[in-house]
């Protein structure tokens with residue numbers, strides 16, 4: 514058998530990692546400013562995380578949601594504390610980001626009895642059926658996923674948002690608005706706080722559910738636990754994945770108290786298993802104990818201010834450690850040059866024109882300086 518060939522890969526195999534550094538099979542060292550798509554939140558092989566997961570594995574690897582899983586309550590407590598959501602909010606656990614959004618959209622539809630969803634132009638919400646229907650990329654929507662239940666509104670356009678509600682009102686009403694406070698896959702595009710506040714007030718007005726997709730922008734990356742927090746509002750459902758498990762596959766929904774569960778409404782075999790829960794609890798505790806949201810904000814601000822001084826960069830966007838670097842069009846293959854010439858991992862968007870920095874939340878200023886020197890070198894070959 515061989516792998517189904519769907520990924521474009523770099524010709525490098527990473528075998529070990531520690532903190533913000535990873536090593537290939539030859540022992541060559543790379544600075545990881547990408548965290549494998551924003552997944553590594555507390556650093557590779559973080560000692561607290563390794564101890565939690567290996568300790569649990571030695572006791573019990575898995576038992577299903579047919580029994581009490583005490584690790585779930587511990588995780589709910591830790592997430593309630595680090596996020597500031599507190600004890601009345603409810604947690605549903607699953608296995609990936611797409612699955613989190615799929616369940617959030619389904620839950621909004623159960624809750625409201627409606628079908629229409631408003632999504633934002635440029636959005637990426639995952640590849641399962643509803644999540645991909647709410648994703649603004651026709652090339653990954655299979656004919657079977659096409660849905661006339663999703664209305665795409667224009668990024669940051671308040672009039673278009675109101676119009677989308679009006680259109681849906683004549684067709685059974687809006688079940689949910691799903692929005693990333695910072696669009697990641699689209700190239701780190703920050704949604705204006707006025708737009709997020711308008712989503713909140715229109716959802717209130719029309720009885721719709723506000724789903725904040727915090728899968729890439731959440732988990733403390735922007736300096737507050739949820740990127741939506743910068744608008745000083747609460748969503749009704751927050752979806753999480755990626756950084757929540759620091760590499761252990763996990764998805765989660767934080768659900769507002771007014772949305773009520775019923776037995777059998779949602780479910781999964783693996784979601785909320787013992788290993789995933791202890792992994793995510795360790796992550797939440799490390800973020801809170803080590804003040805990683807402050808670090809993310811401070812190192813992120815430093816990186817952005819230094820990046821803005823570099824020749825060849827058209828725009829620097831983002832918040833905290835979610836940074837998009839839009840390059841002048843004459844630059845090519847910058848991510849590849851950074852990887853193979855400078856041994857720095859970064860991500861890309863918009864066909865390589867935007868570099869995405871999504872490092873671990875405990876990346877240091879000294880490591881940021883290494884990344885900055887590498888970027889300067891690639892963009893200014895003479896320096």
Ligand SMILES: Cc1ncc(COP(=O)(O)O)c(C=O)c1O
Pocket residue numbers: 550609610611612614637638639640693697698726727728729730754755
């Ligand atoms: C904002 C956002 N939502 C959803 C997803 C899907 O997550 P997953 O790949 O874990 O299904 C992603 C993945 O990149 C994402 O960035």
